[in-house]
Amino acid sequence: MTDQDILLHKTLKDYFGYEQFRPLQKEIITSLINGEDNLVIMPTGGGKSICYQLPAILLEGLTLVISPLIALMKDQVDALNANGIPAAFVNSSQSTTENTDIIERVKKGAIKLLYLAPESLAFFEQLSQVCKISLIAVDEAHCISSWGHDFRPAYTQLSFLKKRLPNTPLVALTATADKATREDIANQLDISDAKRNISSFNRANLSLEVRPAQDRVTQIVDFVKSKPKESGIVYCLSRKQTEQLADRLKKNGFKAAAYHAGLPADVRSKTQENFIHDTTPIICATIAFGMGIDKSNVRWIIHYNLPKNIEGYYQEIGRAGRDGLDSETILFHSYADVIQLRRFAEGSGQQEVQLAKLDRMLQYAEATSCRRNILLSYFGETATEKCGNCDVCNHPPTFFDGTVIAQKVLSGIFRLQENEPLNVVVDFLRGSQNAAILDKNYQLLKTYGVAKDIAWKDLQQYMIQLINQGFFEIAFHQNNTLKLNELSKEVLFNGMKVSLTKPVDFVKADTKTPQKNSKPENNLFERLRVLRLELATAKGLAAYHVFTDATLKAIANERPVTDEDFLEIEGVGQKKLQDYGYDFITEIIKFNKEKVVKPVKKKRGKSDSHLETYEFYKKGLSIEEIAKERGLTPNTIQSHFVKLYNDGIKIDLSDFVSAKEIEAVRDAQTKVENPKALKSYFDYFNEQLDYAAIKMALVVIENEK
Structure with missing residues (x-):
């Protein structure tokens, strides 16, 4: 090297x-x-x-x-x-x-x-x-x-x-x-x-799922109920949708807020700040929200509507799981969204390009093969292995002979003289008696009601599948009416077979009973989350700026009790160790004592490093001398003495901190901004009392209690 x-x-x-x-x-x-x-x-x-x-x-x-x-x-x-x-x-x-x-x-x-x-x-x-x-x-x-x-x-x-x-x-x-x-x-x-x-565009920690848009508000509420402590974003196409959905979530007891360009600047700023600081963990937003925000603990992204292109969709789902932990993404896909997005594209510059990109987005949403491979292919990356983390891979579609259903649909379009949009055709085939049918006497036509045995939403999904396979077309320029084509005739008159897939009832499949989380006092990760929030709030920072969830989980799993071990956690640098190491190590030691939990033994063979330091201490060497002898920093040696003292080994901390300094720190506890943070004491003493003395003094005071 x-x-x-x-x-x-x-x-x-x-x-x-x-x-x-x-x-x-x-x-x-x-x-x-x-x-x-x-x-x-x-x-x-x-x-x-x-x-x-x-x-x-x-x-x-x-x-x-x-x-x-x-x-x-x-x-x-x-x-x-x-x-x-x-x-x-x-x-x-x-x-x-x-x-x-x-x-x-x-x-x-x-x-x-x-x-x-x-x-x-x-x-x-x-x-x-x-x-x-x-x-x-x-x-x-x-x-x-x-x-x-x-x-x-x-x-x-x-x-x-x-x-x-x-x-x-x-x-x-x-x-x-x-x-x-x-x-x-x-x-x-x-x-x-x-x-x-x-770089590779593969974000393997993100699960990918597409659902039909029926009852999507209910589906979203059920989904959020199963994740009571997690942060997420719902992207909506319109400002009105963001507000309506946020209100619905709030009525169900969730801390949610709307975000869109029509809100006053101070409201947008406050909403974003509350999201970053986990005060409002759920945001219902237009695509303007979240660009570039490095909030690492967003655990899920939902698209209420179909995005207009894959680039935007990929960037938006990428705001989940930035800490590398598993996160979920759900896209709701509806026929109405397609019509609206086509209208937007046709009224914009570069109409041809925008429509082509929308078509690629549709291909992704309507795919029956691995979704991740489709995304990677779009960005020029070849992948042949199934990802195992999308809905298509996890629940491969069940195909059946849908020829009879296709014949009924195509006959219905023919009887309506190719003059009606999809939803009216669905109503006609199911024998509905609403105004759109009765006012035009469609109930008198031959194929009226031939598919009344099929649920409305299922029939709609079958028709969308038929469109995707090219068996009929949507005339977007003619009020979205359905038109027959050459393939239609093959099915109707020449016996061509059609395969369809069974729709999935996502509401039933994904409604989960929230697991009862361990109480914070019995769960080290939760205790560390509380401590992280306290430290972040005192500094005016977002919690993930202290440590990401991934780092926090590593701390909870490894339970480091020396600076040396704490520094080996992925995501902990020298500045983070200096600012927060003492507070987290103290909480871990406290947890271990309460639960009689033995610290995790390190495979790297450093768990007894503090005992080696003790041997040098018994020889009368100073912190600086021991650090030089062992090739470690003085800060690490100080942390060894703190561990030795907390483990009940005879260490005279007066060798490192005077009674006067201990009393000064004791007096400062009621005056500093955050009595749990070393930095608060360091600032209080105008940097005249070093971190080591403060740390030792707090250990003595804590053990006196």
Whole structure:
């Protein structure tokens, strides 16, 4: 391993808490450090941000990040600062005084990453005059392309960046871009020679499911009832739907809120903040919500309506399970949505492209083969193995001879002279007596009621399957009326056989009785969740900025009781250890004592490391001397003494903290902002009392109790 490799891995662990790079991250980071332009296509949750955040730490000067949304900037800046990486953002919501302060901090080299909205690029000239810009990152880069699914006109002015700083490496990043969009991004940003880095689009931890849209509100309520502690997003096509669904969920006792562009800016901002901080765990939103928010503990995504293209759908489901834990996605598919989306597409620019993309979305929703393979194929990735984590793989469709049903449907369309849309044809075939039938005397026609033995929703599903197989067509330009074609005649007159699949009753299949969760006091993970929320609230952070659910579960499973072991947890870096390690280790030790639980033995052979430290202590060596002798940090040795003391081994903590310091900490307990957080004491004493003394003092006070 080269010196640079060692430095990269050390930086990754120290600042981000990870032992290993994800696929392509190291190659991209190395390329940027070497001054090369890059185009990065990496799925949501794949680790795009680290690709430019880690080089920013190592490169001299400032890294400029172009980002489309204020919420995105704030979320990423909060996360960076929580990891000990100085970052800030500039956008239209800030005052001139705030912007001047940022310029001063940039001058002093006190900021390593600065996030900037494309609309605020006038600020760029000031920056370039006071500091060296060592790297430029354009996040959500698909916004620059009119071929992309979220075109932003302000992004088109970004082409000047490369012209202005031709020798500064530029990296464009996006989660979703087909081939045409990729080329457009590279050309518009003037990085046509950039290295292309296209990661796998396979998010194996996301389950994929498509359901018919009958009774979807009831289905959603039942689904959420089975996941009382989990956070999720329901994407809706209209603003009205978001509000109606949020109201329905609230009436059922859930903390839910609507989010759409028609709400006042302060309401949208507060809603987003409540979601990030888990105060409102369920959001019913239009697609404007969630872009770029790195909320890692979103456990499910529901699409109330069919999305207009696969790119948007893929990005939206990608907002679930960013911590790598299993998460669920459900898409409701209805005939009415198709009609509405076609109407939108036909009234837009690039009508032909938009309709083609909608057709691909339909093919996905109506598929009878592995859905994940269809998604991967769309983005140019070949997969032949079944995924085993989509509804088609888990519940393969049951085919039966549907020739008689097809003949009845086609005969009905013929008797109605190809003048009626799908729902009227369903009513006619089932013998309904509503106005649409009786006003036109359809009840007198020969095939009226020939399918009355088939449930309405089942017959509708069979007809959609017949459309998908090409046995008749929808004339969208003629009020969505159904039309026969050559295949229709083959079925009606030439004995052509038709296969259909049985509809699934999803409401019955997926209504689950919520399992009774263990009480927080009996479940270490739940106790750590409560502690995490307390620490996050005290700092004004989102809970996942302290630790992700994945890291928290690893802590609960491993139960580390020394700094050394705590630091080995994936997602724990030096800054997180310093800020939160003591609090979590204290809670684990407390839990172990209450439940008489033996700490988990580490396979890595370090569980007795504190006993080795004890042997050196008995020889009279100081913390610094033991650290040097053992090749460990003084902080780790201090944690060994805390464990030894808590285990009842004779350790005189007065060797490390004076009675005066203990009393000072005891007095501060009633005055600090958060008495459970070491940082609160450190700030209270104006950094004059070090973390080690505070930690030792709190251990003594706790044991006195």
